[in-house]
Amino acid sequence: MGVSKLKTPQKSIFYDQSGWIDFTLSKIAMIIASVIIIAAVFQLAADFKDMGYENELGGVIALDLKSAVDNVGSDTFDAGVVRTYSFDMERFSFDNRFEINAYISGEYVRMTATANDGRIIHAIKPLTFRVLPFNESTLRSELVDRFGHDGTVDDPITSDYTMIVDFLSQMSANEIILNTSMPVYIQKTFIYTIPIIDTGVNKIDYVLVH
Amino acid sequence: MIMSLFINDERGLLEPQNDLFATALLVIGFVVFAAIMSKTYLTYDEHSFALENYEEASRIAQSVASDELLHTTSPGIISASVLDHISDPASGTSMREILFSSFSGNFEFSVEVVTDDEKYQWAIEQRPIGTANNDVIAASVPVVIELNPAESVAGTLTVKMIKRGWI
Numbered sequence: 001m002g003v004s005k006l007k008t009p010q011k012s013i014f015y016d017q018s019g020w021i022d023f024t025l026s027k028i029a030m031i032i033a034s035v036i037i038i039a040a041v042f043q044l045a046a047d048f049k050d051m052g053y054e055n056e057l058g059g060v061i062a063l064d065l066k067s068a069v070d071n072v073g074s075d076t077f078d079a080g081v082v083r084t085y086s087f088d089m090e091r092f093s094f095d096n097r098f099e100i101n102a103y104i105s106g107e108y109v110r111m112t113a114t115a116n117d118g119r120i121i122h123a124i125k126p127l128t129f130r131v132l133p134f135n136e137s138t139l140r141s142e143l144v145d146r147f148g149h150d151g152t153v154d155d156p157i158t159s160d161y162t163m164i165v166d167f168l169s170q171m172s173a174n175e176i177i178l179n180t181s182m183p184v185y186i187q188k189t190f191i192y193t194i195p196i197i198d199t200g201v202n203k204i205d206y207v208l209v210h
Numbered sequence: 211m212i213m214s215l216f217i218n219d220e221r222g223l224l225e226p227q228n229d230l231f232a233t234a235l236l237v238i239g240f241v242v243f244a245a246i247m248s249k250t251y252l253t254y255d256e257h258s259f260a261l262e263n264y265e266e267a268s269r270i271a272q273s274v275a276s277d278e279l280l281h282t283t284s285p286g287i288i289s290a291s292v293l294d295h296i297s298d299p300a301s302g303t304s305m306r307e308i309l310f311s312s313f314s315g316n317f318e319f320s321v322e323v324v325t326d327d328e329k330y331q332w333a334i335e336q337r338p339i340g341t342a343n344n345d346v347i348a349a350s351v352p353v354v355i356e357l358n359p360a361e362s363v364a365g366t367l368t369v370k371m372i373k374r375g376w377i
Binding site: 027030033034037040041051059070074106127128130131162206 | 228229230232233236237240244247251258262265266269270272273307308311312313314315316317
């Protein structure tokens with residue numbers, strides 16, 4: 001019964017048995033869909049690889065430096081001791097196709113990995129403690145230039161506490177580049193001021209990174 | 211006899227489109243796979259964010275607990291009178307500024323000190339921060355609080371960090 005129905009010529013497209021348009025359309029659709037899916041899979045794989053690099057750059061390398069800086073910052077009895085931090089790039093999956101740069105400012109650590117093809121991967125980690133991206137002698141000379149005192153225990157600054165903090169915040173706003181093949185020096189320092197009324201406190205602590 | 215079962219339908223209406231359905235299924239499968247992968251990554255990211263910030267909060271808690279500003283009477287013991295003063299919104303402004311001065315402005319956090327018997331509690335906030343609609347990550351360190359020269363009690367210093375934005 002079904003066979004006899006099929007053999008009956010019908011005008012409706014539902015009974016058009018040549019099927020060439022259906023065939024062509026479905027094949028074209030399938031080819032397009034396959035191309036899209038294959039492209040998406042490749043894109044996803046590339047994204048995951050980039051994400052892996054990004055995670056390693058931010059979650060491991062930048063975090064490592066940030067932790068080293070913050071550990072010095074959280075140590076209250078460590079003024080004057082200089083600690084060193086070395087970027088041990090051989091531990092990581094970045095090979096010589098990437099050029100790694102590290103930057104630090106008073107607020108954050110930033111890492112960039114520039115690939116041979118110009119692609120740049122960024123990672124930023126905010127710092128917990130106040131950081132000054134220069135060495136102690138620069139700090140002292142800047143304080144002498146600005147306040148007339150170097151802020152050591154023998155020569156405390158007589159200006160208002162907020163003026164000192166504001167001045168140093170401005171100074172630390174610009175990031176500096178750190179040489180990843182050289183050790184980074186991290187040091188805690190105190191800036192002494194005249195005792196602040198009702199607190200008896202006369203020093204502000206900073207972490208120097210250079 | 212009219213066969214209504216689709217397996218006996220010989221008109222071939224669906225056959226040329228079989229690969230369309232197969233492709234549609236494949237696309238749906240791929241989208242589901244991508245969605246699961248994204249969800250997994252987001253969960254991982256959230257966990258690593260929480261872990262990283264817990265480390266941060268713990269470091270801040272240790273730093274605050276060892277700040278000599280709070281230790282005016284004996285080293286290592288937090289003075290209740292200093293806590294009274296610093297937690298007072300009106301009079302403790304300059305002390306709070308000093309306490310928070312060593313921290314960069316990247317993190318918003320408040321400090322709470324509670325005695326173990328919960329009789330005394332102090333909240334120190336640099337500026338009023340709402341925790342209602344934000345995730346909070348907290349870390350605590352044990353401290354000793356001197357209530358008066360004759361009595362010291364054990365307590366906990368907690369740093370509550372507010373999660374805001376993308377950092």
